[in-house]
Amino acid sequence: MLDAVGVDDPESLFDIPAPLRFGDTFGIESRSEQEVVREVTGALSRNDSLTEFLGRGHYEHYVPSLVDHLADRSEFLTSYTQYQPEVTQGFLQALFEYQSLLVELTGLPVANCSMYDAATALGEAATLAARVRAVEGSTVLVPSYLRREFREVLENYTAGTDLTVETVGTVDGMVDPETLAAALSEDTAMVYAENPTVEGVVEEHLSEVGTLADEYGALFCLGSDTVALSLLQEPAAVGADVVVGDASVLGLPAAHGMGLGLFACREEFLRQVPGRLVGATKDEDGRRAYTLTLQTREQHIRRERATSNICTNQAWVALRAAIHAASLGPGGVLSLAEQCHRRAETLAERLDAIDGVEAPVRDCHHFREFKMRVDPDAQRVAATLRGRGLAVHPLDADELQVCVTEANEHRTDDLVSAVEGVLG
């Protein structure tokens, strides 16, 4: 090969001026595969072994073994973006089916192939609002329960637009139509709400929120997830224009917050949608075929006028989510969602029976998680529970948040008795 290229040494192929040549080393020793596995396993073993009753936007559901085995097929795992549709029909069809899943769950006709996570999907929804708003408005109204991390991402995404983010107070953990009406004005570009909320509350006034947003020409963006959407009010039915949230609750185990942003919207925003879209078409022989479509929105064609900068996305996670949903079927997904409601209510009742505990703090319906009030202080309770191998969220001086799914349900007895132990 060196002869063919006409050099004696590969070094002479590096066209780098001498002063810029790196003469040092990084000090990274090469290891065998076996050593790396041992070292990484050793390092990660320093993580405490905890059963996590943690949620607040990041959820763990059991992922069936089939999902790993099918998604790990190397023809999926080691393929690139489908720039040549003729040889990538398999992945394109899987993504088309994923989009279809979101269309069914949201009732909105357009869903993209993926965003990075729920927070960045919310950011993209706001920039979509900036492009498509019917009014001159430039305010994005977010409920006071919005997670700080999501708020920071949203502010970074809107910083390049003329949008500003403002908080609307909530009542008993829910968006309150009266408070919202007072905050709305001709200046409102988008209203955001979650269902369930980050505190696990099932919102009760979404239709009114949708109507109010509509009256002011503002977009209504609803945050949710693929399990909740199978049971809770259909976003299209409550007037949502955009749905964002987390689709990895199906498909991905707790991966330190790695996610899959879902994004769906109304038809009229089709050409303003961020991210990739797969469409059905035909091949030359009239066979049904799939292809990436409407690429003139994307940055490799439209550059600074693109609808977003997203290029590498979370396609493989979307594949996993679709396989997981299909393996459960509608009955299985719905049953999982119902259990998210029942388990939370049951655990809250059991905790509420303990002296010094009030659970749930909110007098409303819950999904997966709820806030509880404890006496003495929440930090001390959380630290003591951690000592017993149980993780919960301390929120402030006297409130904790607890999340229960099939992934941690086997330890709810331990949780209840541990809380009893701390307060007793």
Added chain:
Amino acid sequence: MGEHRQARWSEDGSSGTEPLLSEKDTTTVSTAESALPDDLTRDSLELPAPSEPELARHYTRLSQMNYSIDSGPYPLGSCTMKYNPTFLEDVAALPQAETHPDRPAESLQGTLQVYDELQNYLARIGGMDAVSLQPPAGAAGEFAGILVARAYHEHNGDGDSRAEVVVPASAHGTNFASAAMAGYDVVELPGAEDGRVDLDALKAAVGEETAALMLTNPNTLGLFERDIEEIARIVHDAGGLLYYDGANLNALLGRARPGDMGFDIMHYNVHKTFATPHGGGGPGAGPIGVVEELAPFLPTPRVREVDDSSAGPEYELFEPEHTVGKVHGAMGNWLVLLKAHAYISRLGDEGLRDASAKAVLNANYLAEQVDYDVPFGPFHHEFVASAGDQDAADVAKRMLDYGVHPPTTKWPEIVPEALMTEPTEAESKRTLDQLAEAFNAVADASDGSLADAPAATAVRRVDQTDAARNPRLSWHALGE
């Protein structure tokens, strides 16, 4: 080249290939039994309900209609689609890696150790002083990096006056989009005739309004910007920052570092340069590195080692003093970062240097073997051939019939009918020769009209115009 044929399910030309899941079986379920009040629930849900073997067959068939690096070479220029060792998947599947992001730092010392080590690896490799691992993809890294640049200028009181980001015409489209997302006006920099940055054009483009210049080096033509020190001087003298797009870092590992060239901010496409299979479009991860002066602006939280205790190093999360906040809801694409860490540990100094040597040798060797005109040079990890009178898109379709993936086509536009080719360090001479054979058979065009290609694939040429004119984006829209 031998006969090639991609798997195709269902030979019935009229009904398509593998049916949609929805066409096999769907079931509608009612939510009437739910414990929630009716007005808080939807009425029903309709989804496919295949049996487990049906599901296994469906996705197995789909996988067989999908090209991958495990099927054959993938010389997509600027995409760096290389083979990655499979053991990385085992590392990412370790149960100890599956944690909730809100756990307190003291219960996550293992995860934070990996973060800290990877931050240090990347800083050393890039010649940077501080690294944030948060951006979940390369473009997200660009966005985060430009946010850092903006925060820096705002901190210095000239946030309003520095409203422009300069981007070379041949840059990745994401550079333009990321700068615009951060609120900047994009100034396009025309290239010189030798395919590199035109210094006079650069001098004319930068000034008091310049916030940053975004550049990749080697550039998308595979050419090293030899005047990089002069470029850095021009940008810095104007008060701007120099941003390094790390998409082409494969070409430099252990040979040169962006930090030493004068770059102030960079992103690493760890899924390209280090390892993670691309998964049909992602996930990736796009950590950013910065020089000391910009470290206070990095996204929060970051990880650092605190005083060594007798039990070994301990780690904590911290918020940089003037942080831009967050660009991801959690800590980024952790499993991808974990694979990058394991990959770098496996290769070490020697392996990383060797990867670059092979990437560069392979590109130059393949450039020599193809019969198409290959302007410019000498090349680093990629080259751009010109299909000349042929349509590059047709060339790509015919290459599919040879069982290889074609290069990136029609970009960068500086080369007519561009075939942007990056064989990567992973391919053997034998594979490169096969690729060259495919290129040359198509260049020769003696095997029929290119416009008829492909014939050996699961479907024939796909009608993309129809897909865009009549968007059908879900099975609900098919109405067949």
